[in-house]
Amino acid sequence: MSESVPVRCPACRSEHHYEAPVYPCACGAPVAPRLDPAGTAVPVTQRAWDDEWVTVNCAACGRESEWPRPELGCPCGTVLRVPLASTTAPEPKRPPAPRRAFQPVTIRTARDAVTAAAVYLRWLGYRDIRRADQRPTSGIGLAAHGLLAQIDPTVDPASRRDVECLWLTAMTESTHCAYFSLAGYTPDARSRADSLGVPLFVLDLTGTPQPVNSQADTLDATGAG
Structure with missing residues (x-):
C-alpha cells in the first residue's frame, strides 16, 4: 500500500490527501515514489518532458525505473506537483552471486x-x-x-x-x-x-x-x- 500525505493548494488554500500511485516493477513487486509530507505543492504552470518523470527504486530488486511524477488536480482548476522526498527508496543489499569454479591454465612456459x-x-x-x-x-x-x-x-x-x-x-x-x-x-x-x-x-x-x-x-x- 502506498503512502498518503496532506497536500495544500496554494491557489485556493484547500487541503487534500494524496496517495502515491503504485506501479509494477519488472520483477513483479509494487513500487511507488516517496512523498515528502512536509513539502509544499507547486502549481504546474508549464510542461517540460524532463520534469514529467521521476526515478523510482524497487525495494525488492533494486531496479531503477522512470515513472510519471505525482500530480494532483485541485477542484479549483490548479494542477499541483506533489513534493517528493529528497531521496528515493534505498537500493537493497543483495547477497553477492557465487563465483563460478576457477578454470586454471596449465603452465608449461x-x-x-x-x-x-x-x-x-x-x-x-x-x-x-x-x-x-x-x-x-x-x-x-x-x-x-x-x-x-x-x-x-x-x-x-x-x-x-x-x-x-x-x-x-x-x-x-x-x-x-x-x-x-x-x-x-x-x-x-x-x-x-x-x-x-x-x-x-x-x-x-x-x-x-x-x-x-x-x-x-x-x-x-x-x-x-
Missing part, C-alpha cells in the same frame, strides 16, 4: 605463468588487466584497476627485496599488490610480506594459484571486492 595469473585475477573480479607500466626487478608485472601484480616464473624463490620492491611500487601508485611465484619464497620474503600486507601465491604447474599467507587467503576468499 613463462608466458603460461603470466596467463594463469591473469586468468586468476580476472576470476577474482579484477578488470582491465594489462602489462604494468613499470618493469619489476624480476619477472613480469601486471596491472589491473586497483591492483599491481608481479609474476615470477623463474626457478629461484622470490626474495625479501623482490617483495619490498613490489610493495614500494604499489605504494607510489596508490594501489594494492600481490605476488605470484613458481618457485615459492624465501623465509625472509614471507616474513616481510606478512608485515607489509602483501598477498603471496605459489603457481603450481596446473596453473592454480595457491595462497601462501593469510593476506592471500583473504584475497582468494573475497575477491576484488
